[in-house]
Amino acid sequence: MNFVLDTNAVSETEKPRPNPGLLDWLCVQDPAHLFVTTITLAEVWHGFHRLEPNHSDYNRIKIIAMELPRTYRVLNFDLRAAAIWGEMTAAADGPLPLRDSFIAAIVRSRGHRIVTRASVDPFFCIKNRLVLFPFNCNYRSFITEGF
Numbered sequence: 385m386n387f388v389l390d391t392n393a394v395s396e397t398e399k400p401r402p403n404p405g406l407l408d409w410l411c412v413q414d415p416a417h418l419f420v421t422t423i424t425l426a427e428v429w430h431g432f433h434r435l436e437p438n439h440s441d442y443n444r445i446k447i448i449a450m451e452l453p454r455t456y457r458v459l460n461f462d463l464r465a466a467a468i469w470g471e472m473t474a475a476a477d478g479p480l481p482l483r484d485s486f487i488a489a490i491v492r493s494r495g496h497r498i499v500t501r502a503s504v505d506p507f508f509c510i511k512n513r514l515v516l517f518p519f520n521c522n523y524r525s526f527i528t529e530g531f
Contacts, residue, residue, distance in 0.1 A: 385417060385497060386417045386418075386419060386494070386495075386496040386497065387413065387417060387418055387419065387496060387497050387498075387499050388419045388420065388421060388459065388487070388490065388491045388494075388496050388497070388498050388499065389418060389419065389420050389424070389456065389499050390424070390484075390487060390498055390499060390500035390501070390502060391423075391424040391427045391428070391483075391487070392500060392501045392502060393406060393499045393500060393501065393518075394420060394424055394428065394452065395428075396501070396519075397410065398444075398445075398448055403519045405518050405519050406499075406518050406519050408518075409499075409518035410518075415455075415456075416457075418456050418457070419456055419457045419458065419459050419496065420452055420453075420456040420457075420458055420459070421458070421459045421460075421461070421486070421487050421490045421491075422458060422459070422460050422461055423461065423483050423486045423487050423490070424452070424487065425449070425452055425453065425458065426483075427483060428445070428448065428449045428452060429449050431445060432445045432446055432449050459490050459494060459496075460490075461486055461489070461490055462493070464493040464494075465486070465489040465490045465492075465493040466489070467493075468489045468492050468493045469485060469486060469488075469489035472485060472488065472489060472492070473485060484502065499518060501519050
C-alpha cells in the first residue's frame, strides 16, 4: 500500500516533540511506499522563504526542504491529477482549499492513501480511498464516502 504524506504530517516529523502516534506509524512503514507531492514541497519552500536569514530555524528548514525529495518519492500534479481536480472542484458544494485540493487530486489520481491530521474537505472528496490519521496510538483510518 502506498501512502502520501500531507504537509502537516511532514512538518510534524520535524517538530521538537513530534506526535508519537505518527512516529510509531512511520517507523513500521516501508520507505519505498511513502510519498510527498510537489505541492508539499512548495509549501515547505514557501515557509523557508518567509523566514529571515537570521532566524534560528533558517538553515534547518532549508536542509529539510532540500532533503525531502531524497527522503520520499515525489508525485507531481500532472494531467491525471488536473482532470481529477477539475472533476472534484466542480462537484464540490463550495470552494475547496487550493493546495489541499491539489494534494487530494494527486492522491486520488494515483489510487494512494493520504496520511494527514486534517479531517475536513478536500480529503473527504477522495471517494473510496483510505484516509489515515496516525496521530493517535490507534491509527484511526476509514474509507471515505465522498466524491
